[in-house]
Amino acid sequence: MNKAMRVDPDSSSNGTQHHANGSSHKNGLSSTNGHSSPSNGTSSPHQNGFSASATKPKATSYYGHDREEVTRLLIQGLGDLGYYSAANRLSQESGYEVESPVVAAFRNTIIQGQWSEAESLLFGADSEADGGGVSISNGDVHHLVGLKFSEDADRDSMRFKIREQKYLELLEDRDTGRAVMVLRHELQPLRRDADRLDFLASLLVSTSADNLKSEAKWDGALGSSRQSLLQELSKSISPSVMIPEHRLAVLLDQLKQSQIAKCLYHNPQTPSSLLADHICDRSQFPLQTVAELNQSDGEVWCLEFSHNGKRLAAGGGDGTVVVYETMSFSVAQTLRDHGSGVVYVSWSPDDSQIITCSKDHKARVWDTETGTCILQIDHHRQSVTSAAWAPDGESFVTASLDKQSQLCLWTLSGQPSFAWSIPYRVQDCAISADGQRMVTISSEKQIFVYNFPTRQEKYSIVLRSKMTCISLSRDSRYMLVNMADNEIQLIDIETAEIVRRFLGQKQNEYVIRSTFGGADQNLIMSGSEDSKVYIWHKENGTLIETLEGHSRGCVNAVAWNPADPSMFASGGDDCKVRIWSKETDPGDPRRRFSSLSSSQRGNVGRILYEPSTNVQ
Numbered sequence: 001m002n003k004a005m006r007v008d009p010d011s012s013s014n015g016t017q018h019h020a021n022g023s024s025h026k027n028g029l030s031s032t033n034g035h036s037s038p039s040n041g042t043s044s045p046h047q048n049g050f051s052a053s054a055t056k057p058k059a060t061s062y063y064g065h066d067r068e069e070v071t072r073l074l075i076q077g078l079g080d081l082g083y084y085s086a087a088n089r090l091s092q093e094s095g096y097e098v099e100s101p102v103v104a105a106f107r108n109t110i111i112q113g114q115w116s117e118a119e120s121l122l123f124g125a126d127s128e129a130d131g132g133g134v135s136i137s138n139g140d141v142h143h144l145v146g147l148k149f150s151e152d153a154d155r156d157s158m159r160f161k162i163r164e165q166k167y168l169e170l171l172e173d174r175d176t177g178r179a180v181m182v183l184r185h186e187l188q189p190l191r192r193d194a195d196r197l198d199f200l201a202s203l204l205v206s207t208s209a210d211n212l213k214s215e216a217k218w219d220g221a222l223g224s225s226r227q228s229l230l231q232e233l234s235k236s237i238s239p240s241v242m243i244p245e246h247r248l249a250v251l252l253d254q255l256k257q258s259q260i261a262k263c264l265y266h267n268p269q270t271p272s273s274l275l276a277d278h279i280c281d282r283s284q285f286p287l288q289t290v291a292e293l294n295q296s297d298g299e300v301w302c303l304e305f306s307h308n309g310k311r312l313a314a315g316g317g318d319g320t321v322v323v324y325e326t327m328s329f330s331v332a333q334t335l336r337d338h339g340s341g342v343v344y345v346s347w348s349p350d351d352s353q354i355i356t357c358s359k360d361h362k363a364r365v366w367d368t369e370t371g372t373c374i375l376q377i378d379h380h381r382q383s384v385t386s387a388a389w390a391p392d393g394e395s396f397v398t399a400s401l402d403k404q405s406q407l408c409l410w411t412l413s414g415q416p417s418f419a420w421s422i423p424y425r426v427q428d429c430a431i432s433a434d435g436q437r438m439v440t441i442s443s444e445k446q447i448f449v450y451n452f453p454t455r456q457e458k459y460s461i462v463l464r465s466k467m468t469c470i471s472l473s474r475d476s477r478y479m480l481v482n483m484a485d486n487e488i489q490l491i492d493i494e495t496a497e498i499v500r501r502f503l504g505q506k507q508n509e510y511v512i513r514s515t516f517g518g519a520d521q522n523l524i525m526s527g528s529e530d531s532k533v534y535i536w537h538k539e540n541g542t543l544i545e546t547l548e549g550h551s552r553g554c555v556n557a558v559a560w561n562p563a564d565p566s567m568f569a570s571g572g573d574d575c576k577v578r579i580w581s582k583e584t585d586p587g588d589p590r591r592r593f594s595s596l597s598s599s600q601r602g603n604v605g606r607i608l609y610e611p612s613t614n615v616q
């Protein structure tokens with residue numbers, strides 16, 4: 001047992017009462033892990049009719065888990081939920097604290113911006129009770145031993161983070177002289193990242209506090225920066241001493257992810273519950289073709305649902321883009337101005353516009369309500385391979401195989417905002433949902449990751465095989481890359497590490513697109529050169545289903561409806577778009593086999609049964 005976390009309810013130290021964060025408060029206020037609540041000067045350690053004298057001595061374990069650890073997690077969790085009085089009562093009855101007085105004092109010094117005291121408490125120091133340190137015990141002189149660190153803790157890195165915060169706050173207060181002293185005498189001697197030091201030095205010329213915050217991407221002393229610093233530092237402190245923030249919630253999330261990893265057909269219609277084991281039924285998985293759309297005269301090369309799930313755009317070899325209403329699968333618009341095949345479509349964040357990219361060297365922006373072309377980009381001299389919207393919808397990027405103008409940022413008025421000077425032709429590009437990263441793939445087997453706000457390259461990766469397309473996850477954490485050697489790779493965007501490989505589909509010669517799918521993007525889906533659709537579980541890489549549906553050639557593109565997890569679409573060389581959904585009972589009134597005339601089919605395709613109506 002960690003005795004530092006144990007408090008004897010019948011004992012006291014120097015006449016002060018122990019509290020859950022190791023501090024004493026006046027006016028009946030008590031605190032748990034930094035949370036305070038009124039107790040009106042009274043407390044009761046017993047609830048629900050239980051009495052300490054009547055209960056048996058408590059075992060040291062709780063169903064195989066350490067009782068102290070479980071109790072401390074519960075106290076912290078109650079505080080996170082806002083049940084401060086309950087957290088205090090649990091601490092009093094159990095005799096356990098969330099953290100020791102020293103940890104509580106360290107937490108307070110960071111939040112209050114007392115940087116010297118914070119370093120003394122963190123790393124240890126000799127100090128006098130009334131002179132500059134934070135006194136925890138009585139006596140004229142005492143020694144602060146410092147906190148216990150995790151095994152991989154980098155102490156100089158921790159010092160750098162504290163002093164960087166101190167430096168930025170001095171600049172925010174326009175105290176440039178002291179900021180320079182911190183930079184020269186506290187940061188530089190640590191000999192950390194030279195580029196970071198150069199960047200911090202460049203902030204000395206910031207014209208205002210707002211300009212500083214913008215340049216440093218930092219929200220100031222009164223923002224969340226101190227709390228963020230504390231969270232970063234806590235990662236290097238032993239969890240036995242300082243429980244990581246919201247630890248109970250993190251454990252519950254890990255439990256949920258573990259259950260998801262074991263749920264083969266994970267595609268829930270409603271959020272899973274902690275009160276029961278989670279499992280998804282295969283019958284609720286979209287495995288049946290419910291509509292066959294045949295309005296295209298050429299091969300279907302690209303597909304994308306609108307963000308609200310109400311429309312589906314399909315483009316391909318005949319140079320047209322057909323926009324369908326997903327409630328009826330009727331044609332909303334047919335966009336016809338391209339002079340060659342359309343290879344990519346992209347909806348704006350608010351679904352009011354759509355970009356189409358073509359082999360005719362042009363990109364066009366269309367009004368999705370009227371179906372009219374409102375902007376034409378004819379800057380490129382080779383095929384425009386893809387486009388990506390900035391998250392605010394005020395600008396977009398086009399990518400091309402052009403050797404002179406491969407990657408450009410445009411305003412909605414058609415003015416070039418920025419052009420990347422790069423030595424490679426761009427096969428595909430994507431911008432993360434948080435707007436922080438842009439990822440491109442070249443025709444020369446390389447991935448490039450950029451800081452989108454600064455336009456600067458962050459890193460690049462060389463892969464063994466040619467890549468055909470890239471897709472980014474909704475949470476901006478992962479990129480999905482199709483390889484021309486029958487493999488799809490899931491790569492962590494920040495670390496550049498390959499997280500998982502997905503095998504089974506056929507891809508050697510043609511551009512085959514894959515995507516994230518399912519209610520929470522826990523599925524991976526791809527077309528294939530063998531006329532099939534392949535679906536994998538993202539967390540364990542298991543191939544869940546291989547679906548046959550297209551009559552010939554490649555399945556070139558797939559798209560999952562973001563608003564209806566029971567629907568996805570596939571498009572292929574057979575000139576058809578197939579809509580897939582879950583099974584329905586033969587007696588279900590939604591099921592109605594089509595007997596449309598040929599003229600009617602030209603308008604709405606072949607409906608096998610009506611789609612789900614859960615798209616609002």
